[in-house]
Amino acid sequence: MAAPLFYPLPMRILITGVTGYLGGKLAGALATAGHEVVGTSRNPSRASAIVGVSRLFAWAPLDEPLTADALAGVDGIVHLVGEPVTGRWTTAKKQRLYDSRVESARNIVRGIEASSDRLSVIVGGSGIGYYGDRGDDELPETETMGTDFLARLSADWESAVLDAERLGIRAVVSRTGLVVGKGAPFLKPQLPLFKLGLGGRMGSGDQWWAWVHVDDFTGLIRFALENDTVRGPMNVVGPHAARQRDFAKLFGRALRRPALTWAPAIVIRLMLGEFAGEVLTSKRGIPEVALSAGYRFAYPDLESALRDAVARD
DSSP states (O other): OOSSSSOOSSOEEHHHHHTTTHHHHHHHHHHHTTOEEEEEOOOOTSSSSOOOOOEEEETTTTTSSOHHHHTTOOSSEEEEEOOOSSSSSOOOHHHHHHHHIIIIHHHHHHHHOOOOOSSEEEEEEEEEHHHGOOOOOOOOTTTTOOOHHHHHHHHHHHHHHHGGGTTTTEEEEEEOOOEEEETTTTTTTHHHHHHTTTEEETTTTTTOOEEEHHHHHHHHHHHHHTTTTOOEEEEESSSSEHHHHHHHHHHHHHTTTOOEEOOOOHHHHHHGGGGGHHHHSSOOOOOOOHHHHOOOOOOOOOHHHHHHHHOOO
């Protein structure tokens, strides 16, 4: 895993969404680095044990501010709660996507404001969807937002997290790309098809996919927590985005299978509805903030990342 610029004293870090794939991976990585990790869950008694988490606190993220007991002694928060984006985006689904991200972030800031404890940093989730469909444009963090639903959602999500700055707290928003790794939700539905040699181009295949290996996701979030020069938006993506057709070719190669099939855009849109835009649109994010601050990627190239993702233990 890439190293930060310096190693601070161990922190007590609260992760919301710790029972999810990314939250669980992050908890293990932070605990290995020497930090104490606590988390939140709607039903702590029903949650499975999570590697690296010393305690789970009950919290209903849409219904109440983050609780005082969860905030006690906390130095940093990583906020990863959010309805999965996969699936058809009905009106009800879009409302859940919005509320689970934006309202939960607002409730975190409300909880901090009411608490006598003062943490030093909050890292809030966001997505590379902030930029919208941008063709071949390279997208550092200074680029403007897009105009589609996910871009507007991401902007409001980020604004809710960055509101913590008025309380004197350093705030970072992680614009995360497609996460590659063993068991990653993004790869899971594609894996059976690619294993059968049925993977390939989606639409034109020219669209840029900004991706990140899960080890670099955890490394970049840790970097943001530990490095007090990082603030504001940070693209959590690898240094080299890939066109979708090249992603498919490398995924097939990692599995020693051809990737020659083609799914026309019209078919994908009929199957997935508005969500189809997330695989057919182009977002060529580059991690300018992380690279400028000195982060070193564990998986800078897609081929090695995909080979690790499908390697047998």
